[in-house]
Amino acid sequence: xxIYLDNAATTPLANEVFTAMKPFIFExxxxxxxxxxxxxxxREAVERSRKVIAxxxxxxxxxxxxxxxxxxxxxxxxxxxxxHHNIRxxxxxxxxxxxxLNPLKSLAERGLIRLVYLENDSKGKLSLTELDTLLxxxxxxxxxxxxxxxxxxxxxxxxxxxxxxxxxxxxxHSDTVQTIGHIDINTRQLAPDFLVGSAHKFHGPKxxxxxxxxxxxxxxxxxxxxxxxxxxxxxxENVAGIVGMAAAxxxxxxxQKLYETHIxxxxxxxxxxxxxxxxxxxxxxxxxxxxxxxxxxxxxxxxLPDGTNLLQTLDRAGIFVSGGSACSSxxxxxVIEALRNGKNEETIRFSFSRYNTGAEIDEVVAQLxxxxxxxxxxxxxxxx
Numbered sequence: 001x002x003i004y005l006d007n008a009a010t011t012p013l014a015n016e017v018f019t020a021m022k023p024f025i026f027e028x029x030x031x032x033x034x035x036x037x038x039x040x041x042x043r044e045a046v047e048r049s050r051k052v053i054a055x056x057x058x059x060x061x062x063x064x065x066x067x068x069x070x071x072x073x074x075x076x077x078x079x080x081x082x083x084h085h086n087i088r089x090x091x092x093x094x095x096x097x098x099x100x101l102n103p104l105k106s107l108a109e110r111g112l113i114r115l116v117y118l119e120n121d122s123k124g125k126l127s128l129t130e131l132d133t134l135l136x137x138x139x140x141x142x143x144x145x146x147x148x149x150x151x152x153x154x155x156x157x158x159x160x161x162x163x164x165x166x167x168x169x170x171x172x173h174s175d176t177v178q179t180i181g182h183i184d185i186n187t188r189q190l191a192p193d194f195l196v197g198s199a200h201k202f203h204g205p206k207x208x209x210x211x212x213x214x215x216x217x218x219x220x221x222x223x224x225x226x227x228x229x230x231x232x233x234x235x236x237e238n239v240a241g242i243v244g245m246a247a248a249x250x251x252x253x254x255x256q257k258l259y260e261t262h263i264x265x266x267x268x269x270x271x272x273x274x275x276x277x278x279x280x281x282x283x284x285x286x287x288x289x290x291x292x293x294x295x296x297x298x299x300x301x302x303x304l305p306d307g308t309n310l311l312q313t314l315d316r317a318g319i320f321v322s323g324g325s326a327c328s329s330x331x332x333x334x335v336i337e338a339l340r341n342g343k344n345e346e347t348i349r350f351s352f353s354r355y356n357t358g359a360e361i362d363e364v365v366a367q368l369x370x371x372x373x374x375x376x377x378x379x380x381x382x383x384x
Contacts, residue, residue, distance in 0.1 A: 002318040003360045008150050008178060008296050008351035009322060013244075014203040020247035021205065024240040032237050033228065042239045049246035053210055056253050057195070058186045065211045065219065065229050066242055070177040070198035071099040073211040074144075076233075077194035078103055080213070080220040081142045081171045082113060089141040091134055093118045093126055094338040095154070097175055100144050101334075118145075122339055124154045124284040128164065135168035142171045147185075148178035151335040151349060152284030153296030155179075162190050177201055177209075178293060181252040182260070187212060197249075199241065203353070204248030208241030259354040263294045266352045266361050270297055273365030277301065277372060283339060283347065295352050300345040304371065310346045317367055322349045 004012070024045060030038035032046050050061045057064075067073045078100065081087055090104055090113045108115040116134060118126045126145070135141055143165050147158050158174050165172035173194040176185060181202025185195065191214070198209040213219045216230065225234030252259070271287055274280050283298035285291035304310055311323055323333065323346070336347050350364075 001360075001363070002320065003356075003364060004320045005350045005352060005356065005360075005364070006320050006322050007353040007356075008201075008293075008349065010200045010206065011203045011353050012355060013200075013205060014248060014251065016251060017204055017244045017248045021240040021244040024243050029239075032239055033226065045243050046237050046239055049242045052246040052250050053197075056249050057180075057212055058188045059212060062216055062230075063187075063212055063214065065213060065216075065232055066237060067196075067209045067211050067233065068207055068238075069200070069209040070097075070175065070196050073194075073196035073198070073209050074099040074173075074175055075103050076211055076219070076222055077173045077196065077213070078107075078142070078144060079222060080218060081173060081193065082107065083220050084218045085140055085142075085171060087113065087140050087142045087171065089114050089116065089134075089139050090144065091116050091118060091131060091141060091170075092144045093120060095120060095124055095126075095149055095152075095335050096144065096146055097150055097177070098334075100146070100175055104144065120338060124149065124152055124335075124339055126156060128157070128160060131161070132164055132168075135164065135170055138168065140170075141168070142173065144173045144175075146175040146178075148176070148183070148293045148296075149284065149335065150178050150296070151333060152298040152339075153286035153292035154284045155183075155292055158192070159190060162192055165193075166191060178295070181249055182256070182293065182295060184253075184256065187214070197245075199245035199248055202248050202252045204245040205241045208238050208245050210245070255354075260294050262354060263352045263356075264289060266356050266358065267294060267297050269358055269361045270350060270365065273361065274299060274301075274368070276365075277368060279345075281345075283336060297350045297352075299348045299350065301348060301368075302372075303346055310348065310371075313371060314348075314367070319364055319367060322351075323347050 028041050030042045032042040050064050054061045054064050094117050104115055107113045118130055120126050145156055148155050162172050171193045174192055176195045177198045180197040193214045195212040200206040219232045221232050223234045228234055279302040281300045286296055286298045
């Protein structure tokens with residue numbers, strides 16, 4: 001059987017989500033900007049979906065803007081903050097997603113910002129003391145720090161970060177792509193300036209996401225054209241995708257505790273099974289349930305005795321995992337490198353969803369045990 005444990009990269013589309021989307025693909029397919037009845041019906045669906053997402057984040061519909069996904073949302077938030085507030089100082093970490101790191105590096109290389117990376121320890125913990133010190137002089141600043149790390153699962157203390165930002169008058173953007181739909185986020189308590197969501201991370205469709213902006217008037221329109229999204233993001237809305245995203249988020253939020261309990265049990269089951277393998281360690285805080293995403297377990301595991309690539313071996317066995325972020329699968333992980341892990345090990349990221357089962361986890365553990373036992377027992381070839 002095939003076992004899919006790469007849900008931090010993307011999740012399977014839920015049946016109930018496709019059911020919600022289907023009418024807007026084949027029947028109510030009109031342009032939501034059209035004035036006729038079919039267009040008005042599509043517009044109503046878009047606005048109902050906006051309210052569903054706003055309710056999930058405890059905010060108003062006017063604070064939600066639809067995008068093509070997390071990368072567009074992150075870029076829009078970063079550039080809006082910098083351009084609208086004339087910010088020169090940007091504080092981030094080396095553990096961020098490339099959707100944050102690459103636009104910031106580009107701006108720094110052009111001399112438009114001064115980019116500062118917070119220090120992290122070998123577990124990926126960031127120094128909030130350093131953050132406080134960097135903000136002390138009152139220079140206008142943007143803080144861009146993710147909520148849940150997509151590779152090692154660490155949960156950053158974004159409530160504390162938001163408090164520091166508010167205290168010093170800094171703008172706070174958080175990439176919440178891995179946590180929305182999995183962890184309750186209350187913007188009234190958190191009070192961030194920008195948050196980002198992507199439907200395909202919580203069993204919605206690919207190619208659609210949203211941006212939360214505390215001050216919508218400060219959002220810069222980077223895609224020019226029509227007046228869609230209150231003039232902030234031109235282009236005909238992906239109605240079916242938006243409807244599917246809202247249905248996926250609503251279902252995830254309504255069943256959050258149930259799914260979290262199930263997923264945590266899978267993670268614990270795999271953790272327990274991996275302890276029998278010699279030399280296994282866990283990256284970041286992914287083995288700490290109170291300090292990491294329930295969906296992610298990042299494992300450093302010795303290379304196979306015969307030097308065979310473990311990811312490829314698991315792939316041939318029908319076990320689909322990753323070595324880190326799917327967005328950087330052709331390169332070594334910048335996150336693992338930032339943890340200063342120089343050992344001769346392979347990194348495997350197991351990431352779970354509500355559709356995974358205990359039987360699948362047991363099969364993965366059995367396969368890994370067999371791989372390492374069998375490879376050790378193979379006789380070495382002798383050459384004359």
